[in-house]
Every structure is written in C-alpha cells, then in structure tokens.
Amino acid sequence: MTDSPIWHPFTQHGLEEPIPLVTHGDGALLHTADGRAVIDAISSWWVTTHGHSHPRIVAAIADQAHKLDQVIFAGWTHEPAETLAEGLRQIMPESLTRVFFSDSGSTSVEVALKMALGFWHARGEARHRIVVMQHSYHGDTIGAMSVGARGVFNRPYEPLLFDVARVPFPAAGAEQASLDALEALCRAGDVAAFIVEPLVLGAGGMLIYGADTLQAMRQICAAHGVLFIADEVMTAWGRTGTLLACEQAEIAPDILCLSKGLTGGAIPLAVTMASEAVFQAHWSQDRARMFFHSSSYTANPIACAAANANLAIWREEPVLARVANLAAQQTAWIDTLAHSCPFENGRALGTIAALDLKSSGQGGYMNNLAPRLMAFFRERDVLLRPLGNTVYVMPPYCITPEQLDVVWNAIGEAVLAF
Numbered sequence: 001m002t003d004s005p006i007w008h009p010f011t012q013h014g015l016e017e018p019i020p021l022v023t024h025g026d027g028a029l030l031h032t033a034d035g036r037a038v039i040d041a042i043s044s045w046w047v048t049t050h051g052h053s054h055p056r057i058v059a060a061i062a063d064q065a066h067k068l069d070q071v072i073f074a075g076w077t078h079e080p081a082e083t084l085a086e087g088l089r090q091i092m093p094e095s096l097t098r099v100f101f102s103d104s105g106s107t108s109v110e111v112a113l114k115m116a117l118g119f120w121h122a123r124g125e126a127r128h129r130i131v132v133m134q135h136s137y138h139g140d141t142i143g144a145m146s147v148g149a150r151g152v153f154n155r156p157y158e159p160l161l162f163d164v165a166r167v168p169f170p171a172a173g174a175e176q177a178s179l180d181a182l183e184a185l186c187r188a189g190d191v192a193a194f195i196v197e198p199l200v201l202g203a204g205g206m207l208i209y210g211a212d213t214l215q216a217m218r219q220i221c222a223a224h225g226v227l228f229i230a231d232e233v234m235t236a237w238g239r240t241g242t243l244l245a246c247e248q249a250e251i252a253p254d255i256l257c258l259s260k261g262l263t264g265g266a267i268p269l270a271v272t273m274a275s276e277a278v279f280q281a282h283w284s285q286d287r288a289r290m291f292f293h294s295s296s297y298t299a300n301p302i303a304c305a306a307a308n309a310n311l312a313i314w315r316e317e318p319v320l321a322r323v324a325n326l327a328a329q330q331t332a333w334i335d336t337l338a339h340s341c342p343f344e345n346g347r348a349l350g351t352i353a354a355l356d357l358k359s360s361g362q363g364g365y366m367n368n369l370a371p372r373l374m375a376f377f378r379e380r381d382v383l384l385r386p387l388g389n390t391v392y393v394m395p396p397y398c399i400t401p402e403q404l405d406v407v408w409n410a411i412g413e414a415v416l417a418f
C-alpha cells in the first residue's frame with residue numbers, strides 16, 4: 001500500500017506501519033484482502049452499534065438512494081428528515097424540541113457552541129465564556145479543539161484556539177472540587193455555556209465519573225442560567241447502558257450533540273438538538289437574526305434514511321438487552337483478569353470497558369506502547385487501538401460471546417506481555 005496517495009488520519013506515514021485493506025464487513029467482523037477476519041472491538045472508532053453492513057440499514061440506504069439522493073435543506077425539506085426529527089423527538093428528552101442537522105460530531109459541537117453564543121447575543125447579554133471539563137474531547141475542528149484538552153494533538157494550532165475555562169475532572173474523591181470550580185466560574189456571570197461528555201470522557205482515556213456529579217453540574221448551570229451542552233456523540237445510542245448517558249443522571253441538557261451511532265455507524269450524519277428557548281432566541285421576523293449555519297450535505301436524505309432504520313431497530317429489537325449482556329460479560333472479564341494480571345483502574349460502563357497497563361513508565365499518548373499493543377492485537381486478528389497505556393473495548397452490540405472472549409483473552413495476554 002506504500003504507493004497509495006492517501007493521507008490517513010491520526011497516522012504517521014513516516015513509521016511505515018501496516019495499513020490493512022478491508023474488503024467487507026459483517027456483524028463484528030472486518031474481512032481483509034489478505035483473508036483475515038478481524039474482530040472490530042472498538043466499533044470502528046465508536047460508531048458501529050448494531051454491526052457492519054447491517055441488512056436493515058443497508059436496505060434503507062439503497063432504497064432511499066433510488067428515490068432522492070440529496071436536496072438543498074435551506075428552505076426545503078424531505079420525508080426522511082421529517083421522519084427522523086419526529087422520531088428523535090419521541091425518544092430524546094421532551095424539552096429538546098428542535099433538531100438541527102449536520103454531518104459529523106465535530107460539526108454538531110460547532111453548531112452547539114454557535115447556538116449558545118447566538119442565544120446570548122440575541123438576549124443582548126455579554127456572555128462569551130465557555131466552560132469545559134479537564135481531559136475532554138469534542139472533535140478536531142478549530143472550535144471543537146478549543147473546547148477540548150490541549151496537548152500534542154493541537155500544539156501547532158494552539159495560538160489560534162480560543163480561551164476556555166476548565167473545571168478539574170471529577171475523579172472519585174475529587175468530585176466536590178470539580179463542582180466548586182464550576183460553581184465559582186458560573187457565578188462570574190459571563191459564562192455562556194458548559195459543554196461536557198456525560199459520564200465517560202472518551203478520547204481523554206475512557207475516564208468514568210458518577211451520575212450524581214453530572215446531575216449536580218447540570219443543577220449548578222441551571223441555577224446560574226448557564227446553557228448546558230451534552231456532547232453525547234460517543235455516549236449516546238446505548239454505549240453507556242442507556243439510550244443517553246444523561247438518562248442515568250435524570251437530566252436533560254439545553255443542547256444535545258449526537259452523531260456516531262445515529263445511523264448505526266453506517267454513514268455520516270449528526271444532529272444538534274436544542275430547547276425551545278434556544279430556538280426562540282433565534283426566531284424573529286428579522287433575517288439578520290436567523291441561525292447562520294449550514295453544510296452542503298445538511299440532512300442528506302440517504303443518511304437520514306439510515307438513521308430512521310437505526311431508530312426502527314431501537315424500537316423493534318432488544319438493543320438494551322444486548323447491551324446489558326455485553327456489559328455483564330465485560331465486567332466479569334475485568335474481575336477475572338484482576339486476579340491474575342498486573343493492571344490498574346479496571347473500569348466499565350455499559351458497553352465500554354477499560355484498564356490501564358502499569359508498565360508504560362512515561363505514560364501519555366506518544367509513548368510507543370500503544371502502537372506496539374496494536375500490532376500485538378492485530379496479530380491475533382483483534383482490532384483494538386489503545387489510548388496511551390489505556391486498553392479499552394467498545395464493541396458493536398452484535399458481537400458474540402465467543403468473539404468477545406477472543407478479545408479479552410488477547411487483552412489478558414497483552415497485560416502479561418507488556
């Protein structure tokens with residue numbers, strides 16, 4: 001593949017690591033050109049929920065492609081988008097009455113930030129500050145990077161990233177410090193919004209915190225009129241054991257970002273859902289006050305049809321029961337390994353399970369432990385992509401118990417080998 005002109009994401013081409021060619025997928029498996037069947041234990045970067053090339057989603061895509069492929073969405077509409085918006089309103093928190101479409105998680109975050117700033121602008125209040133959680137990740141565009149953790153990933157761009165205020169991660173035992181920091185910031189009166197990944201910080205290292213803390217954070221924001229943005233791009237669609245992670249804290253955000261599993265992971269689509277108050281702040285008979293945002297493929301009909309198929313699967317199939325079985329098996333594996341393997345911080349929530357290897361020494365994303373681990377798993381036909389010394393599993397919900405055992409046996413071997 002060395003002659004390929006492709007510039008891959010998050011890939012250092014100078015290291016000449018192998019880039020397998022995938023020919024087809026089914027269920028939790030990815031088949032490669034050299035005849036391997038690899039278990040996709042990270043849902044192809046957290047997107048695939050029901051399995052690869054799921055027949056219902058594929059059929060919906062094919063059917064829609066024959067009817068209408070794409071249409072301008074400014075001032076026009078179509079049936080798949082209307083059905084999807086209505087379907088989302090039925091299953092998402094009642095207070096989120098409006099659905100704005102875009103095409104990736106990063107864009108849904110940009111849209112959320114623009115909605116929040118537009119809300120305060122329309123009210124004539126000078127609130128521009130965004131508060132974020134330490135170690136958070138919200139995407140790779142400039143605005144999304146600005147509200148995420150700073151590090152080697154964004155050093156070249158750092159001078160141009162906008163300033164945000166950060167509250168410490170509410171690690172076990174340190175929750176109150178995090179809440180106090182949020183309270184102090186919100187008190188200042190210049191905060192437009194708090195954006196947070198509910199319950200699990202994904203790219204930050206699968207860091208899990210409590211639903212009580214999330215609920216308290218939501219209450220602090222409400223008390224100070226600060227808009228609460230839930231970035232559920234990774235955590236939604238059953239990942240944490242419930243449809244939304246916010247459900248476990250019994251909260252509803254003012255603005256909600258969804259993408260990844262929205263189409264079952266088959267095709268790009270995102271939505272930013274907003275409360276009526278956020279929508280009404282932009283409602284006017286003055287064109288200068290409309291929400292100025294669009295991307296070319298906003299609410300692409302084929303992508304909306306895939307999302308409608310995903311919603312149908314959620315309505316008609318026991319998705320949460322699959323998630324619960326998967327969760328139980330992963331928790332059992334962490335307990336089993338804990339007796340024989342020297343790792344730290346075994347943790348799990350819903351379909352997500354993670355542990356930290358001790359041997360890493362210097363730690364961090366750039367130590368070469370992760371690529372060596374990836375190669376180790378690749379040799380065993382398991383797709384895992386550790387974050388530094390954190391090995392995590394986040395499989396599609398259709399993974400079989402046998403396939404999941406293969407993944408965890410490989411992890412057990414790795415913990416002993418590294």
Ligand SMILES: *Cc1c(COP(=O)(O)O)cnc(C)c1O
Nearest residue numbers: 104105106137138139202233234
């Ligand atoms: C992946 C992710 C994003 C970015 O989504 P893209 O579709 O990759 O742009 C944003 N927020 C969270 C929490 C994510 O996990």
